[in-house]
Amino acid sequence: MTAPLPMLDLKGVRKSFGAIEALKGIDLSVARQELVFIIGPSGSGKSTLLRCCNRLEEPTAGQVLFDGVDILSPGIDINETRRHIGMVFQSFNLYPHLTALGNVTLALRRVLKLPRDDANERGRAALDEVGLAERAHAWPNELSGGQQQRVAIARALALEPKVMLFDEPTSALDPELVGSVLDVMRAMRESGMTMLVVSHEMGFAREAADRVLFMDEGEVVEEGAPARIFEAPAHARTREFLRRVTGH
Amino acid sequence: MNRIAENFFDLAVMAKYLPSIIDGVWVTIHLAVLIVLSGLALGFVLAVVRAFQIRPVNWLIVLVVDVFRALPPIVIMIVFYFALPFVGISMSGFVVAWLSLTLVLASFAEEIFWTGILSVDRGQWEAARSTGLGFLQTLRDVVLPQAVRLTIPPLTNRTIVITKSTAIASVVAVQEILTQASAAQAFSANTTPLTMAAIAYLIIFFPLVVLSRWVESRFGWKR
Ligand SMILES: Nc1ncnc2c1ncn2[C@@H]1O[C@H](COP(=O)(O)OP(=O)(O)O)[C@@H](O)[C@H]1O
Ligand SMILES: [Mg+2]
Numbered sequence: 001m002t003a004p005l006p007m008l009d010l011k012g013v014r015k016s017f018g019a020i021e022a023l024k025g026i027d028l029s030v031a032r033q034e035l036v037f038i039i040g041p042s043g044s045g046k047s048t049l050l051r052c053c054n055r056l057e058e059p060t061a062g063q064v065l066f067d068g069v070d071i072l073s074p075g076i077d078i079n080e081t082r083r084h085i086g087m088v089f090q091s092f093n094l095y096p097h098l099t100a101l102g103n104v105t106l107a108l109r110r111v112l113k114l115p116r117d118d119a120n121e122r123g124r125a126a127l128d129e130v131g132l133a134e135r136a137h138a139w140p141n142e143l144s145g146g147q148q149q150r151v152a153i154a155r156a157l158a159l160e161p162k163v164m165l166f167d168e169p170t171s172a173l174d175p176e177l178v179g180s181v182l183d184v185m186r187a188m189r190e191s192g193m194t195m196l197v198v199s200h201e202m203g204f205a206r207e208a209a210d211r212v213l214f215m216d217e218g219e220v221v222e223e224g225a226p227a228r229i230f231e232a233p234a235h236a237r238t239r240e241f242l243r244r245v246t247g248h
Numbered sequence: 249m250n251r252i253a254e255n256f257f258d259l260a261v262m263a264k265y266l267p268s269i270i271d272g273v274w275v276t277i278h279l280a281v282l283i284v285l286s287g288l289a290l291g292f293v294l295a296v297v298r299a300f301q302i303r304p305v306n307w308l309i310v311l312v313v314d315v316f317r318a319l320p321p322i323v324i325m326i327v328f329y330f331a332l333p334f335v336g337i338s339m340s341g342f343v344v345a346w347l348s349l350t351l352v353l354a355s356f357a358e359e360i361f362w363t364g365i366l367s368v369d370r371g372q373w374e375a376a377r378s379t380g381l382g383f384l385q386t387l388r389d390v391v392l393p394q395a396v397r398l399t400i401p402p403l404t405n406r407t408i409v410i411t412k413s414t415a416i417a418s419v420v421a422v423q424e425i426l427t428q429a430s431a432a433q434a435f436s437a438n439t440t441p442l443t444m445a446a447i448a449y450l451i452i453f454f455p456l457v458v459l460s461r462w463v464e465s466r467f468g469w470k471r
Binding site: 054079082083085087091093096106107111152155156159 | 369371372374375376377378379380381382385389390393394397
């Protein structure tokens with residue numbers, strides 16, 4: 001019996017920006033329905049790693065297999081591939097000239113080529129999933145940070161992706177708004193979404209993650225179950241980092 | 249007081265030359281409208297082409313645009329009108345005026361549109377591309393609507409400056425307002441036609457200047 005195909009499989013992924021080596025050979029396999037959590041100090045390469053998974057950055061070397069397909073191979077239709085890989089950014093990146101619904105339906109109409117009515121229906125359903133059905137016609141600047149981030153999540157979810165990449169989704173939020181975004185992520189987790197999450201929300205990691213990776217200086221220093229990483233980190237760098245972020 | 253009235257507001261002269269000034273007004277408006285349409289369209293296309301970031305193409309665009317922004321429009325017109333015939337290209341004064349000012353407006357407009365495109369946050373591109381939109385779709389549906397909004401105030405101002413300089417077309421014998429007024433002034437030995445020209449320009453451009461103020465308050469940042 002062969003093991004089931006991982007959803008994402010990174011093999012020896014390297015990325016250099018000129019002289020800076022942001023990723024020094026990353027191997028990472030994310031199983032279907034798994035939630036992998038990535039922690040690490042600023043500049044350790046977490047964002048670059050996520051961005052290599054949908055080729056917002058082109059890896060300098062290595063392989064990125066998505067659902068068994070090498071997305072770095074020259075023949076790949078990257079736009080077709082990307083609609084199956086949702087991404088959520090720290091700064092939301094909502095389109096300020098479109099309403100919440102307009103943000104969610106743009107790709108439905110332009111990429112999936114859905115007629116306006118179908119796109120709107122599916123867009124509303126996605127907004128409903130993040131608890132914002134009644135704000136469909138609000139402009140981004142009329143929404144709180146937490147609401148904006150949930151619209152951004154709905155924008156990705158509407159395309160029915162196979163995997164979701166989160167790059168510090170709550171770091172730009174006021175503390176009292178973090179919970180609403182984590183609730184949405186928790187619900188996605190429960191519905192079986194495969195998720196790769198960069199975040200400093202250690203509480204969420206403990207409760208929801210299958211695995212935690214600690215990255216430093218472009219490498220995965222260690223990985224393991226959340227309890228193991230948080231309570232018994234094997235490496236001095238991990239201990240040092242956890243001491244700094246948890247403040248004791 | 250009387251001298252001023254005679255020289256600048258002679259009613260008989262006004263009545264006599266009003267038809268030719270009005271002819272000039274139509275020529276000026278015709279020329280200005282053509283320049284605005286073709287100049288803005290060409291500037292827009294150049295900025296979009298530049299967004300593809302093809303090195304040699306971009307160098308060429310920047311070079312041409314900078315040349316046309318650096319040269320005084322009157323020099324461009326004179327070169328086109330008096331020098332190009334020597335290499336076998338001869339154009340009517342109207343075409344020369346249209347082409348010269350179109351190229352000047354396109355050059356300024358390209359820079360303004362390009363600045364607008366650059367001012368759209370990189371995160372907008374990334375969000376759109378991450379949902380599977382292609383480069384052109386992202387440019388059209390996400391970046392340009394935001395960029396154009398930012399460019400409307402500077403573009404309006406620049407467009408007024410350049411359409412106003414249709415007055416320069418008098419040097420290449422285009423029968424626009426100033427040309428008509430100068431001829432009338434010579435015939436009548438009276439400067440009243442120049443007053444009429446000034447009034448004609450005010451009637452055309454004053455509303456545009458007022459409009460630009462409104463545009464500025466309407467389209468400045470913030471939605
Ligand atoms: N576009 C870029 N150009 C140059 N250097 C970059 C770029 N993006 C990231 N880097 C560098 O790569 C390293 C990793 O960055 P990043 O992946 O953003 O880290 P993290 O998300 O963990 O804070 C940093 O040293 C950063 O300065
Ligand atoms: Mg980062």
